[in-house]
Amino acid sequence: MATIHISVNEAVREFAALLDRVRAGAEVVIEDGPITVAVLKSPTPPHRTISESIALAEARTKELGCEPVMDADFAADLEEIIHNRKPRDTSAWD
Numbered sequence: 001m002a003t004i005h006i007s008v009n010e011a012v013r014e015f016a017a018l019l020d021r022v023r024a025g026a027e028v029v030i031e032d033g034p035i036t037v038a039v040l041k042s043p044t045p046p047h048r049t050i051s052e053s054i055a056l057a058e059a060r061t062k063e064l065g066c067e068p069v070m071d072a073d074f075a076a077d078l079e080e081i082i083h084n085r086k087p088r089d090t091s092a093w094d
Contacts (some may be wrong), residue, residue: 003027008037 004026011018011030018028018040028040057068
């Protein structure tokens with residue numbers, strides 16, 4: 001999507017519409033005359049797949065020479081989730 005250049009005054013008047021454009025993937029450059037005041041853009045996707053996370057951990061291991069260690073609280077949470085999970089009810093699918 002395109003980059004939108006807009007003045008500070010326009011940004012103030014149309015901020016909600018600018019956020020909608022950013023959500024849609026646009027990058028908005030807010031300018032005060034020749035000076036760039038701010039750049040609005042969507043953050044990188046916050047979610048990684050498990051396979052992406054594993055690949056990233058493996059690459060870091062090779063790069064840094066040490067293996068990642070899972071946080072103890074996170075490990076405990078995962079254990080609890082695994083221990084308490086129930087089978088998926090697929091009866092409504094039939």
